[in-house]
Structure formats: structure tokens, C-alpha cells
Amino acid sequence: DAKTTQPPSMDCAEGRAANLPCNHSTISGNEYVYWYRQIHSQGPQYIIHGLKNNETNEMASLIITEDRKSSTLILPHATLRDTAVYYCIVRVIQGTYKYIFGTGTRLKVLA
Amino acid sequence: GAVVSQHPSRVICKSGTSVKIECRSLDFQATTMFWYRQFPKQSLMLMATSNEGSKATYEQGVEKDKFLINHASLTLSTLTVTSAHPEDSSFYICSARGSTGDRYGYTFGSGTRLTVV
Numbered sequence: 001d002a003k004t005t006q007p008p009s010m011d012c013a014e015g016r017a018a019n020l021p022c023n024h025s026t027i028s029g030n031e032y033v034y035w036y037r038q039i040h041s042q043g044p045q046y047i048i049h050g051l052k053n054n055e056t057n058e059m060a061s062l063i064i065t066e067d068r069k070s071s072t073l074i075l076p077h078a079t080l081r082d083t084a085v086y087y088c089i090v091r092v093i094q095g096t097y098k099y100i101f102g103t104g105t106r107l108k109v110l111a
Numbered sequence: 112g113a114v115v116s117q118h119p120s121r122v123i124c125k126s127g128t129s130v131k132i133e134c135r136s137l138d139f140q141a142t143t144m145f146w147y148r149q150f151p152k153q154s155l156m157l158m159a160t161s162n163e164g165s166k167a168t169y170e171q172g173v174e175k176d177k178f179l180i181n182h183a184s185l186t187l188s189t190l191t192v193t194s195a196h197p198e199d200s201s202f203y204i205c206s207a208r209g210s211t212g213d214r215y216g217y218t219f220g221s222g223t224r225l226t227v228v
Contacts, residue, residue, distance in 0.1 A: 034216050043117070043204050043219035044155070087154070091216075096143045096162075096208055099217065101155040 002102035003027065004088045009106040012082075018075040020105050022088030025069040030092050033064060035073045037084040038104070044087065047073065078109045113139050115207050117220030124195055124227055132190045132223045134205035140185035141207035145217065146178075149202040161188045195227045 005023045012018040024033060032051050036044040048055055048062045050071070055062045061074040075082055087104040091097045114137040124130045134144055143162050147155040159169045159180050167180035179191040188207075192199055202224050206217040 036216070036219075038155075041202070041222065041224065043115075043206070043221045045219070046216045049216060096160075098145060098157055098160055099206070100157065101147075103154050 002100045003031075003090050004102045006086070006088055006102060006105045008103060009108070011108050011110055012075075012078045014080060014109050014111050015077055018078040018082065018107055018109070020073040020075075020086050020088075020107065021070065022073070023070045024088070024090050027068050027090050028092075031090045032092070033062065033068075033071050034089045034091060034099075035060070035062065036087045036089065037082075038087065039081075039084045047086075078107075080109050080111060083107060083109045113207070113218040115141075115205065115218045115220040117205055117223055119223060120221060121224045122226070124225070126196055126227055127194055129191055129193045130195055130225060132192075132203055132205075132225075134188045134190070134207065134220050136186045136207045136218075139207075141188070142185065143208040144182060144188040145206045145208075146180060146188075146190050147204045147206070149204060149222075155204060158190075192225065195225070197227045200225055200227045 032049050034049040035047040038044045048060050050062045064071045085104040085106050089099050116135045118133045146158045149155045157170050158173045159167045161167045161180045161182040163182045163185050169175045182188040202222050204222040206219040208217050
């Protein structure tokens with residue numbers, strides 16, 4: 001079973017920040033939080049990952065709570081091309097651990 | 112960055128025939144590949160883990176004789192759907208893990224849409 005829960009859908013106005021939450025209350029100390037997104041009929045695309053510190057890259061920011069039981073992916077200025085299903089996954093950084101996908105959040109960016 | 116190529120992107124086959132889907136790592140050696148299936152409006156469901164040179168490990172409920180996986184080299188894994196039926200119609204996606212440096216997670220192929228008629 002997936003170790004994460006996410007809201008099934010969200011809407012966001014174009015140009016505004018999209019904040020996508022993820023709950024991972026059973027996360028272990030050696031598990032990272034990864035975010036992927038899947039645009040219709042394509043394979044998932046890596047966005048960002050983190051352990052306990054907040055992270056930022058050219059695509060997004062990741063805010064992880066101090067207790068690591070939840071996180072938020074932030075798309076600072078959402079565009080129509082950000083419309084996709086966003087998946088939050090936890091995995092151990094070392095070794096070959098399979099990804100178990102939860103239901104994800106279907107983000108719709110509105111013009 | 113790491114690139115995984117999946118072929119074909121779309122395939123239509125007749126019921127009862129077999130279909131082979133290829134997953135190639137283009138610029139790295141993939142010691143492990145994963146195969147997923149995704150039905151419309153649903154999440155990705157892991158089918159099996161494929162390790163180079165050894166038998167694949169199938170998830171519970173996935174028929175190994177129906178979904179044949181071969182990972183004969185460090186850059187190629189194949190999934191063969193045998194005796195396909197309309198209920199096998201789905202989006203099949205592979206992902207690959209390199210032997211080193213998968214800090215940025217596993218790389219996914221672009222998927223294969225299988226339609227069985």
C-alpha cells in the first residue's frame with residue numbers, strides 16, 4: 001500500500017502559486033519524500049525530493065514539516081502546462097526500493 | 112540526464128495474440144527496471160521488478176505466465192503480454208534504476224498504450 005495520502009484534485013488560477021499537500025505520517029527516518037508529476041498519456045516526470053530540509057529547484061519548492069509527517073509541493077507561478085497529476089512518494093535513498101504510487105492529486109490550472 | 116526509451120508508444124493487437132514492449136536505458140546501465148500498468152483515471156500499479164540476469168519478481172495478483180519479462184542486458188528489458196485480451200488494454204510504463212547515482216529518483220519511460228480488439 002502507498003505510504004502517502006493526497007487530495008484527489010485541486011484547481012489553481014494561472015500565475016498563482018499552487019500548493020499541493022501530502023501526508024506521510026508513517027515515514028521512516030531514512031525515507032525521502034519524492035514528487036513526480038504525470039502529464040496526460042506520458043510517463044511520470046521527476047520534480048523534486050527532500051529529506052527534512054526545505055528544497056527548491058527550477059521547477060518547484062518542497063516544504064517538509066519538522067516532524068516529517070507531511071509536506072507541501074509549491075509551484076510558485078502555475079501555468080497551463082502544469083496541469084497534471086502530482087504524486088508524492090516516500091522511498092529509501094539507497095538500494096533498489098520500488099515506488100508505490102498513491103492516488104495523486106489532479107491539478108487543473110485555470111486560465 | 113538519464114533517459115529511458117519505451118517502444119512502441121501505441122500498439123493495437125487482436126485478441127489472442129502476443130505483444131512485446133521494449134524499455135531501454137539510453138545513457139546509463141539499468142540494473143533494475145520496473146513495470147507498471149495504469150488504467151484510465153487511475154494511478155500507476157506496479158506489476159513487477161526486473162533485475163538484469165535474473166528472474167523478475169512479480170507483485171501479488173500479477174500472472175507471471177501472462178506478463179513475461181526479460182531483462183537480458185543492462186540496457187534492455189522487455190514485457191510480453193501473451194494471449195492478450197481486451198481487459199489487458201492499458202497504459203504500460205517502465206522505469207529504470209541505474210547502478211549508481213539515482214539520487215534524483217528512477218527515470219520513467221514515456222509509456223505504451225496497448226489496445227486489444
